[in-house]
Amino acid sequence: MNQTKITDNVYQLSVNVEDILFEGLWEMPNGVSINSYIIKGQKTALIDGVCGWDGVPETLLALLDKLEIDPKSIEYLIINHMEPDHSGWIEAFKKINSDFKIVCSQKGAELLEAFYNHSDNVIIVKDKDTLDLGNGHVLEFVEMPNVHWPDTMATFDTKTGILFSCDAFGSFGTVNESNYDDLLNEEEIDFYEKEAVRYYSNIIGAFSLPVKKAIEKCENLLIKMIAPGHGIVWRKNPNKIIEDYSRYVSYQKGLAKKEITLIWGSMYGMTQKAVDYAIKELEKENISVNVHKVPEDSWGTILASVWNSTGVILAMPTYEYKMFPPMAAVLEELGKKKAVGRKAFRFGSYGWSGGAQKELDEIIDKYKMNWEFIEPVEFKGSPREEDLNLIGLRIKELINTVNNLF
Numbered sequence: 001m002n003q004t005k006i007t008d009n010v011y012q013l014s015v016n017v018e019d020i021l022f023e024g025l026w027e028m029p030n031g032v033s034i035n036s037y038i039i040k041g042q043k044t045a046l047i048d049g050v051c052g053w054d055g056v057p058e059t060l061l062a063l064l065d066k067l068e069i070d071p072k073s074i075e076y077l078i079i080n081h082m083e084p085d086h087s088g089w090i091e092a093f094k095k096i097n098s099d100f101k102i103v104c105s106q107k108g109a110e111l112l113e114a115f116y117n118h119s120d121n122v123i124i125v126k127d128k129d130t131l132d133l134g135n136g137h138v139l140e141f142v143e144m145p146n147v148h149w150p151d152t153m154a155t156f157d158t159k160t161g162i163l164f165s166c167d168a169f170g171s172f173g174t175v176n177e178s179n180y181d182d183l184l185n186e187e188e189i190d191f192y193e194k195e196a197v198r199y200y201s202n203i204i205g206a207f208s209l210p211v212k213k214a215i216e217k218c219e220n221l222l223i224k225m226i227a228p229g230h231g232i233v234w235r236k237n238p239n240k241i242i243e244d245y246s247r248y249v250s251y252q253k254g255l256a257k258k259e260i261t262l263i264w265g266s267m268y269g270m271t272q273k274a275v276d277y278a279i280k281e282l283e284k285e286n287i288s289v290n291v292h293k294v295p296e297d298s299w300g301t302i303l304a305s306v307w308n309s310t311g312v313i314l315a316m317p318t319y320e321y322k323m324f325p326p327m328a329a330v331l332e333e334l335g336k337k338k339a340v341g342r343k344a345f346r347f348g349s350y351g352w353s354g355g356a357q358k359e360l361d362e363i364i365d366k367y368k369m370n371w372e373f374i375e376p377v378e379f380k381g382s383p384r385e386e387d388l389n390l391i392g393l394r395i396k397e398l399i400n401t402v403n404n405l406f
């Protein structure tokens, strides 16, 4: 955990969380930070919050103590978003200060009551409402519904130009005391860019249209810094993360990077023989390729690669008249996240009956994914030389299709 100063009278408290699945579901190989902020005017406000992931108040107390802030002096708890990664500390906070007001949106107040049975001293705010902390710190609230839940808002400090954006503009990846873009080198910024794609695609990608609207709202604010609920603070160049997020929004529709993601699974190595051949063919081409095996690689890792990729190759056998089940599960998740409009190719083995292709078509239709497939290659049992040659030709066709878009 660390506490740092963003600028005069504005501080960040941050806790790293590792070795859990985010939302009980998403693998985070590099963890995540949960960030909280304090603004000291004549009155003091705590924006979102941190405590141990288990809700232990000592974490928050220790961080406040290092900043020499008496928890009893905190008058306002501003909760931008009631998902428990940002609000799970409320009950812990009550144990150290029972006299405070909670500031949140109408939908946030409903969730506050549902999750924590708390409805006392709640100030409900909406777009453009303000809260004056004194000493010039007039906070303006910015509704950002569905980034990530319907209750989500951001808080803008008009004095410092800091947008406290909660889930918007966040990333995975743990942080240390240098968690500011002006203190990180290019390699470290690249690390958080990759973590931002994983975070975006896994957590808020399905809500790309609301993210687009939120970005448009930001154009009306004189933003000097962005301080998100996860990841690093953008103190030098907030436009970088805004532009990155604009790209991630657009990637949902299909034209992403000039990259191919190959997702494959195999039961007894028949499809794998063709995959090995396909990888050799792909290596001859001047294009970035991400290779993921199911069920071994996590949904989140695959989703992040597909989000970045304009082209997708699927290789899987038929299994009991259907598609190899782990591939079907991944495709269902891609459909739910609305990763649409990819250029795609599929190949795979079958034994006594086909069926994988039929289920693939059903999933693509069900989620209106609008993936544009070139003709698939299916082979009975082990692939013969002519099957491999055909797969090689189709891969070249896919790469040409992707290249022609850039």
Ligand code: FEO
Residues within 6 Å of the ligand: 081, 083, 085, 086, 148, 149, 166, 167, 229, 230
């Ligand atoms: Fe970081 Fe939607 O919670």
